[in-house]
Amino acid sequence: MQKIVLPQLAWYGPKELVLDLPDSWDVEICNIAGYNRPALSADQIRDAIARPIDRPPLRELAKGKKDVVIIFDDLTRGTRSADIIPHILEELAQAGIEDNNIKLICGLGAHAPLSRIDLAKKVGEDVIARYTVYNHNAFDNCAYVGTTSYGNKVHINSEVVDCDLKITIGSMAPHPFAVFSGAGKIILPAVSSIETILFNHTMPLTDEMRANWDINVRRLDMEEASAFAKVDVMVDCIMNMWGETVSLYAGAPVSVREAAIVEARKHYLARRTEDKDIVITNAYTKASEGAVVLRTSFGSVSKRGGDLVLVANAPGGQVSHYLIGSWGHCDDGECRKLRLPIPDLELPAHLKHLIRYNEYPEISSMRRFKPKDKVAAMSNWGDVLELLEKSHRDGAKVVVYPSADIQYFGS
Numbered sequence: 103m104q105k106i107v108l109p110q111l112a113w114y115g116p117k118e119l120v121l122d123l124p125d126s127w128d129v130e131i132c133n134i135a136g137y138n139r140p141a142l143s144a145d146q147i148r149d150a151i152a153r154p155i156d157r158p159p160l161r162e163l164a165k166g167k168k169d170v171v172i173i174f175d176d177l178t179r180g181t182r183s184a185d186i187i188p189h190i191l192e193e194l195a196q197a198g199i200e201d202n203n204i205k206l207i208c209g210l211g212a213h214a215p216l217s218r219i220d221l222a223k224k225v226g227e228d229v230i231a232r233y234t235v236y237n238h239n240a241f242d243n244c245a246y247v248g249t250t251s252y253g254n255k256v257h258i259n260s261e262v263v264d265c266d267l268k269i270t271i272g273s274m275a276p277h278p279f280a281v282f283s284g285a286g287k288i289i290l291p292a293v294s295s296i297e298t299i300l301f302n303h304t305m306p307l308t309d310e311m312r313a314n315w316d317i318n319v320r321r322l323d324m325e326e327a328s329a330f331a332k333v334d335v336m337v338d339c340i341m342n343m344w345g346e347t348v349s350l351y352a353g354a355p356v357s358v359r360e361a362a363i364v365e366a367r368k369h370y371l372a373r374r375t376e377d378k379d380i381v382i383t384n385a386y387t388k389a390s391e392g393a394v395v396l397r398t399s400f401g402s403v404s405k406r407g408g409d410l411v412l413v414a415n416a417p418g419g420q421v422s423h424y425l426i427g428s429w430g431h432c433d434d435g436e437c438r439k440l441r442l443p444i445p446d447l448e449l450p451a452h453l454k455h456l457i458r459y460n461e462y463p464e465i466s467s468m469r470r471f472k473p474k475d476k477v478a479a480m481s482n483w484g485d486v487l488e489l490l491e492k493s494h495r496d497g498a499k500v501v502v503y504p505s506a507d508i509q510y511f512g513s
Contacts, residue, residue, distance in 0.1 A: 104129060108504050109386045110415045112345050113177050113223050119415065121483055126496035127380075134343065134505045136369035141346035144185070151189040154335055155353030155361065160190065163334060164197035164267055171265040172206045173288055174224055174272075176213055178421050180345035180387030180508070181273040184226035186337060190269060191229070206235045207261060209270075209292025212299050214422035215239075236261065240424065244295035248330040252319065254302055256327040257295035267334050274338045274351075274362040275387075276370050276510040278394045279307060281315040284338040284366075285359040286328030294327065299425060302327075315363065328355065338362040340369050343505045345387050372509035377404045380490060380500040382411045388507035389416040392458070393447075393467070395506035400450050402501055409455045409490060416460060420467040428470070447471050454493060459486050 103122040106129065110119040123129055142150075152159060164170065172190060174183040187206070194204060206225055208216055215237035222230045229235070244257040262268060272292075274284035291299040302323050311318045336358045340349035349365055351358045383399040385392040392414030403410055447470050449456055456477050458468055463481040471477045480486050503509060 106131065106382070106502050106504075108384045108413060108502075109344050110389075111417070112180055112387045112389065113220070114417050116344055119413070121382075121413075122487065123500065124491070124496075124498075127494070127498045127500050129500045129502065130375060131502050131504065132373045132375060132509075134369065134509050135371045136340070136348060137343040137505060139342045139348040139369075141342065141348060142350060144189075147186055147347065147350055148189045148192075150350040151186070151193060151337070151352050155351065156357040157335060157353045160193035160269075160335060161196040164194050164199055167197070167199065167267040168203060169265040170194060170199055170204045170267040170269065171262050172204070173209050173262065173268070173270045173293055174206065175288065175292060176208055176210050176216055177220055177223065177418070178213065178388060178391050179273055179283065180275070180341050181224075181271060181339055182341075182345065182347055183224045183271050184229070185347060186271055186339075186350070187225055187229055190271075190337075191233075201233060204233055205261060205265070206233055207259060207293060208235070208237050209272075209288055210238045210240070211291030211294070212240050212296060212423055212425035214424070220418075238293045240291075240294065240296040240299060244298075248327075250323050250326040252305065252323045252326070254298060254323055254327065256290065256330050257298050258289060258327075258331055259293040262293050262331060268332065269335045269337070270333050271337045272339070273341055274366045275341065275508045276366075278397055279312055279318075280321045280324065281313065281318050282363060282366055284362060285336070285355070286321070286324035286326075288328070288336070289331045289333070290324045290327035293331075296424065298327070303425060325359075340365055341387075341508070343386070343508075367510065367512070370508055370510035371512060372503065372505070374511045375402050375501045377499070378402050378501045379404055379408045379494050379498040380411065381408065382413065382500065382502045383506040384502070384504050385412065385414040385507045386505065389414045390418060390421040392416065392420065392460075395503075396456075398509070398511060399503065399506060400453065403450070403453055404499075405452045407452055407454050409457065409493060410453060411457045411459055411486060411490075413459045415462060417462045419462070419464055428466070449473070449476050455489065457486055457489065459483065
């Protein structure tokens, strides 16, 4: 047997997942360009925070400020905020900002709130024990800050609005409909109201828009909304296949965005393959949103028929999403006013099977895929291999995408 190694359990003690494949299969591994870049040291992160782009040092910017907010993303993103926050707090301390004038807010968007355990993973145990840490609430306590040129009335978290120094921490990484995450997404959807998020997420997109940052209307709407928030210092990270920070941009939002996107397009670039009998696509940082990797993976399956294996080990289950999630059989009428109408997900005709491999089994997240006889949820790799070997003999062509959640095929 030949072995493939995939990163797993981003927020549950990262480790290698080793999977066996028959020696007779022709296996191709398609990593992102920067998959094995070394992580930044603590000193390198400190230096990047201390020398922001097109901004005075944070210790100077913070002088005389009353209230400071630090916005960070949730567990559906790989951002290692806990490695960054202490250096920001050090700068604020040098400016004379008291602990009780600093709050940290998890930018959930329309995701469910994080528990204390999960908040500590994002900010660190020392920080959660010393500072006030909140979850964003998209349904309450949001203030109007302006209307975008697309007509979106932007309401964001009132705690954010009320602070006179605003700092954000996120990651610039490929995204299924916004081209890349990071930048303005740390405001919309991260700390925006459910109505503002709904407006943005229902703006029509073409395939060309999904691949092009410059014409993607949802992305452009996000950037306009972010400007209303008047962020003082934005931090965006670039990460390797293990979610480690390999590059960090801090400073003025527009300058950070422009610099980070240039590197992201090169760093996350992966080779797109076609005509494969079997596609193995791994969700690591987005294991709790595993289905988002499928759109870019279907195209690699042979039009003559093939199988797709989604590897998504998610001990915490799939993230609860108040905008697009399923909440029982209440899918119409009043309960749908502030949610997207999500249709059943029709699998491509040429796909024989969609196999969801998850060592922490649950089937709820698979119920929207149709037809049902093409969908299998498995928690034992031996069972996956048995199903695949029934359809594919010697010489089967296989591609493995180890970082399907952050890979970029270019535009």
